[in-house]
Amino acid sequence: MAAVLLRNTTGGIRCLTKGPAFISTTTTISFSHGFGLLTKLRRSHSTTISQDLLNKKVQVYQSTSKDPYLNLSIEHHLLQHSHPDSYVLFLYINDPCVVIGRNQNPWLEVNLPALQEAEDIKLVRRRSGGGTVFHDHGNVNWSVICPPAVFDRDRHAEMVVRALKDLGVTTAKVNERHDIVIAGDGRGNGKDIFKVSGSAYKLTRLRSLHHGTCLLNSPRLKNIGKFLRSPGEPYIKARGVESVRSPIRNVDVDTEEFTKGVVDEFCAMYEEQCGEDVKLKRVGEEDVKNMDNIRKGMDELMSIPWIYGQTPQFTFSSRPTEDDPRERPPLDLEVQSDFNIQFTLRHGEIQTANVSGLKYEGRAIDGDFYDGVVSQTLAKGSEDDSAVKLYEIKDWATILKSATTGQAFKVSDPSLNSISEWLNKVFPGNHFR
């Protein structure tokens, strides 16, 4: 399908397509120069995100799916395949999930047992950098993809601030961390600063992606902190990226209103590039089920090696070390006074292990020797010499028992149970996604 470029009288460029048209009633956004509200959204019935669409100078997409893995994969597809000169806006809302950054550590950043207990909260690792955030239906994610020539970390955050201001959130602004914050309730009552949106970026050779959240009306606001405080945090020292905590609050704006506002501001920003014809394309499960790229992307994002295995090297130690001298919280376990467990982990697998002070039963108790055996087994893994993978452990009791298989001694039951109970909280396997 050949694209025909027309120059309109003001020097901007409008794209039309010639040749077999798709049979679609496409959605047209009309707006006045006064940045008025959207009128008449008509749904597009095209079944794929065609290359034609991806070549348009200005593109706006909205997801009808709440699946975080699908939404991130659609976003990634847009990043990889939209025309290098184009400006793309993508908006999506996710089911409840905790989303960690590309180079983060889930055992450090996330309360994994709490997620397990909640059952309906997913764990996601995104491809952009930055810290850990919580998404649910009260949060809208906005994503802008543009050419590297115009990349700026605040440019599109400022765009969202304009949308918020138009909706009455007068104290919204972008801070030095590129987050969007409000003072008080955002409408002039109160002076405390609250974060309402975080940003993250992915930069490739040809394109720049900036995406962010916006806490509009999450019903889970009070619980978000609980999910983002890990029981392993006092014991884990990680390479990679740590999150920065901020007090948060809801902006208290309807998600539809916010979405329309952001689309309006985006179209106004790129009015010159797009002329007047911007079609909002709704995309969802139906539209992408035949798109291999997106399916592959989803498979990757949902995989255990990606979610857990992409973790940079970290150490876990029950006592202060030279590398991590922090005081540890007191542990009330059935162990000797010299109890210590230390692991180094790479890709979520135990590389080195040092265990001491377990209590044993069996003949001729020689604690130090037994500790050495247990340490060696943990580091070496099972018979086939593969390392112990944290995300495969269903119960630490099994691991500790198997560490003494075939030996004349074993870890005493009280010791085993108390240590396992603690380790199961810090490293609870992967019983959920």
Added chain:
Amino acid sequence: MASIARCLRIARPSVVSAFAQSAVRIARPFSVTANNELRKYTREHEWIELSDDKKTGYVGISSYAAKALGDVVFVELPEEGKEVHAGDALGAVESVKSAADINAPVSCKVIASNLTLEESPSTINKVPEDHSASGGWVAKVQVTDQGIADLEKLMDEEAYKEFTAAEDH
């Protein structure tokens, strides 16, 4: 790296750390100045320097890019044995919440990665163009025949200096 570098023009003073700025003023190590004609740069601010054998070399990001990135908090190194074409992603850095691709300047195969950067990512800010053991180079590579041809398209040091000077306006 291209999009990162644009930030430098409009970066607020707080974004570019004083440390990264001072890194640019450090005198270049002797080993780097010895073989200038073998060092080439891409428009995306990566460099490659061929060793005397003209088959292997070191790859990294330029001082210009390192400065524009801000404090690098994590480097994702490529795996040994990875084969890439010119322009393919060879790893990534994270700074200021941005996961930015490092792209291969030429077609090549990765022989080794600079593990120093795993322990100390800030090395890439301090000595980004240093390919000694304690330097901020990213990967040691073997250049393919296609890679030798790719080299022709890259800028030498003088041309790169002019290129970056122009970018700053």
